[in-house]
Amino acid sequence: MTSAHLTFDHTSDKIANRVVKMRSSAVRDLFAAASNPNIISLSGGMPDVSLLPHAAIRKATRAACDDERAVALQYGSTDGRVETKRVFCDLMRDIGVRAKPENVMITTGAQEALDLIAKTFVNPGDIVLAEGPTYLGALQAFSAYEPDIRCIPFDDEGMRMDLLEEELARIGKGNPRLKFLYTIPNFQNPGGVTMVPARRKRLIELSHEYGFMVVEDDPYGRLRYEGGHVLPLKALSDDVVYLGTVSKVFAPGLRTGWVVAPKSVLAKINLVKQGTDLCGSAFNQVVVEHYFTDTPWQKTLRTFVNTYRTRRDAMLAALDEHFPPEASWTRPEGGFFVWVTLPDYVDTGSMLGAALEHGVTYTPGDGFFPDGKTGKNCMRIAFCYESPENLAEAVKRLAGVINERLELYRAFIDAGALPNAGRADAASRSGTQS
Numbered sequence: 001m002t003s004a005h006l007t008f009d010h011t012s013d014k015i016a017n018r019v020v021k022m023r024s025s026a027v028r029d030l031f032a033a034a035s036n037p038n039i040i041s042l043s044g045g046m047p048d049v050s051l052l053p054h055a056a057i058r059k060a061t062r063a064a065c066d067d068e069r070a071v072a073l074q075y076g077s078t079d080g081r082v083e084t085k086r087v088f089c090d091l092m093r094d095i096g097v098r099a100k101p102e103n104v105m106i107t108t109g110a111q112e113a114l115d116l117i118a119k120t121f122v123n124p125g126d127i128v129l130a131e132g133p134t135y136l137g138a139l140q141a142f143s144a145y146e147p148d149i150r151c152i153p154f155d156d157e158g159m160r161m162d163l164l165e166e167e168l169a170r171i172g173k174g175n176p177r178l179k180f181l182y183t184i185p186n187f188q189n190p191g192g193v194t195m196v197p198a199r200r201k202r203l204i205e206l207s208h209e210y211g212f213m214v215v216e217d218d219p220y221g222r223l224r225y226e227g228g229h230v231l232p233l234k235a236l237s238d239d240v241v242y243l244g245t246v247s248k249v250f251a252p253g254l255r256t257g258w259v260v261a262p263k264s265v266l267a268k269i270n271l272v273k274q275g276t277d278l279c280g281s282a283f284n285q286v287v288v289e290h291y292f293t294d295t296p297w298q299k300t301l302r303t304f305v306n307t308y309r310t311r312r313d314a315m316l317a318a319l320d321e322h323f324p325p326e327a328s329w330t331r332p333e334g335g336f337f338v339w340v341t342l343p344d345y346v347d348t349g350s351m352l353g354a355a356l357e358h359g360v361t362y363t364p365g366d367g368f369f370p371d372g373k374t375g376k377n378c379m380r381i382a383f384c385y386e387s388p389e390n391l392a393e394a395v396k397r398l399a400g401v402i403n404e405r406l407e408l409y410r411a412f413i414d415a416g417a418l419p420n421a422g423r424a425d426a427a428s429r430s431g432t433q434s
Ligand SMILES: Cc1ncc(COP(=O)(O)O)c(C=O)c1O
Pocket: 045, 108, 109, 110, 111, 112, 135, 137, 184, 189, 217, 219, 244, 245, 246, 247, 252, 256, 257
């Protein structure tokens, strides 16, 4: 048999069910389009690493190449270098959490931690709770283990505790299928909203009452542009499993994150990680240690915060100016994202082609829900990467595309072509073809 016969189709009927069910991340798919210089991308959540000072990077990397290369180039322990753990304990102390190195594990970004947690705790059919919409990388990681993911809506104050309580009442106290609740309490991805202190307190109470683990994912917590620091869930209860990452405050290319959790949880995750990658990159851990101990990283963080604040303000001002009154959106106090809700007859997935033609991309809302159906009239727009001028231009272009849809819909209504306005997403579909 020649290699030409060894096509992928040859094995396609052998793929595991959990992979057949997986959907590609719309964001990953959009990266290709985003590389076109004529298109302004509001789709990816990439930090602007051009803001990092070269001298600091060189200094941190030199340590891994010179003095510490013997350890940096070698396998390390599965849970990570103790020196790196100490650095992360210091970062945790700044945000109000007292953590000891024995409660810390280093991971290959927070993404690996999401996979390890699901792999450790979830049997097919187990219940996982999360904000809806939620981070699509978490949905991808969890879905491999075939959970029943139930979404709890949020409002401007974060996850709705009244709706969580209703869901918990349906699930029942002590239900062994309920494994954990996943939340991004600060500047949620994709919602941009922050959970207020009273809801954080209530969430912890409910976790104790109903016996579920809380997984707190906090990549954006230090990127606050207004308002005061809110204590993490981890500061309210030792039982919380906290996920940190250097991706948004330093560089995602280092693929370094950490978990702070009770020792019993870490011991199990450690076993699973051994089978996944033996250990994370010691080289990258050495670089991260030096970055956070020997370079003025707080100054760089201030640059990040000031830059992203200006970009957020530019996006919000452009939304106020150009978006139609039928649209609503969140006003994030930090992080990277604004969540936009359009009338329910607009399908943001089918609108994406028109947006690309107008030179702008965004992420359609349905990818942030496990059923792939909810949120079709929503979109996530990111302000982290483009200049304020580009953001203003992108929002203007997007408003043009949306207004075309709305006008088309109104024309259908006026012409009496849509007797049932509730099913009007036919209007947006035919709009795609026009
Ligand atoms: C909420 C959330 N969690 C986790 C991640 C993954 O982070 P990391 O780069 O540390 O794997 C991201 C990345 O965008 C994110 O937004």
